[in-house]
Amino acid sequence: DTEVTQTPKHLVMGMTNKKSLKCEQHMGHRAMYWYKQKAKKPPELMFVYSYEKLSINESVPSRFSPECPNSSLLNLHLHALQPEDSALYLCASSPGGPLNTEAFFGQGTRLTVV
Amino acid sequence: GENVEQHPSTLSVQEGDSAVIKCTYSDSASNYFPWYKQELGKGPQLIIDIRSNVGEKKDQRIAVTLNKTAKHFSLHITETQPEDSAVYFCAAISGAGSYQLTFGKGTKLSVIP
Numbered sequence: 001d002t003e004v005t006q007t008p009k010h011l012v013m014g015m016t017n018k019k020s021l022k023c024e025q026h027m028g029h030r031a032m033y034w035y036k037q038k039a040k041k042p043p044e045l046m047f048v049y050s051y052e053k054l055s056i057n058e059s060v061p062s063r064f065s066p067e068c069p070n071s072s073l074l075n076l077h078l079h080a081l082q083p084e085d086s087a088l089y090l091c092a093s094s095p096g097g098p099l100n101t102e103a104f105f106g107q108g109t110r111l112t113v114v
Numbered sequence: 115g116e117n118v119e120q121h122p123s124t125l126s127v128q129e130g131d132s133a134v135i136k137c138t139y140s141d142s143a144s145n146y147f148p149w150y151k152q153e154l155g156k157g158p159q160l161i162i163d164i165r166s167n168v169g170e171k172k173d174q175r176i177a178v179t180l181n182k183t184a185k186h187f188s189l190h191i192t193e194t195q196p197e198d199s200a201v202y203f204c205a206a207i208s209g210a211g212s213y214q215l216t217f218g219k220g221t222k223l224s225v226i227p
Binding site: 104 | 148150207213217218
């Protein structure tokens with residue numbers, strides 16, 4: 001089973017709203033990621049959690065706030081977003097460790113900011 | 115940091131023909147090279163990968179080759195089928211212990227029935 005589950009699949013939010021994206025995996029992976037993907041572009045790394053600790057933050061604006069409640073769950077809290085933040089948000093996981101780098105992606109949350 | 119170049123950006127082939135997508139990378143410390151297939155409206159799917167201690171890997175109709183000296187790697191799809199139509203991304207991870215995938219810009223493959 002190489003499944004990463006993301007909810008919701010689609011989200012429309014206003015610029016004053018607060019919402020959260022959720023990601024879950026039950027593969028025992030210890031590294032989890034958030035990526036942002038704009039149309040016709042490759043995924044861009046936002047955050048990496050390794051063993052439930054934030055290890056990489058790619059200079060992401062503070063209106064995006066990640067949270068890793070446990071080794072299976074990853075959240076992305078959103079507030080005061082801008083229309084240019086509209087994109088496909090992808091969660092991924094990998095086993096963890098220097099030789100276990102196979103990353104598996106979820107289906108993404110299509111976010112529209114109005 | 116790592117830089118990955120991918121060519122071509124679009125590729126059209128007749129069903130049954132082969133398709134080849136090429137990538138080059140800049141960091142000689144890179145040691146892991148996955149390929150992802152992304153269909154419209156879906157997340158990227160890992161289809162094959164190769165590590166720097168291997169020159170070639172094959173899985174049914176898909177193969178990947180790696181030339182460490184030249185710092186390039188390629189995806190080969192044989193006997194293409196319409197369901198192979200998608201965007202393909204190559205990627206590289208630089209160095210042991212890194213979690214940071216650097217992606218190429220993608221190749222849109224169209225298989226014409």
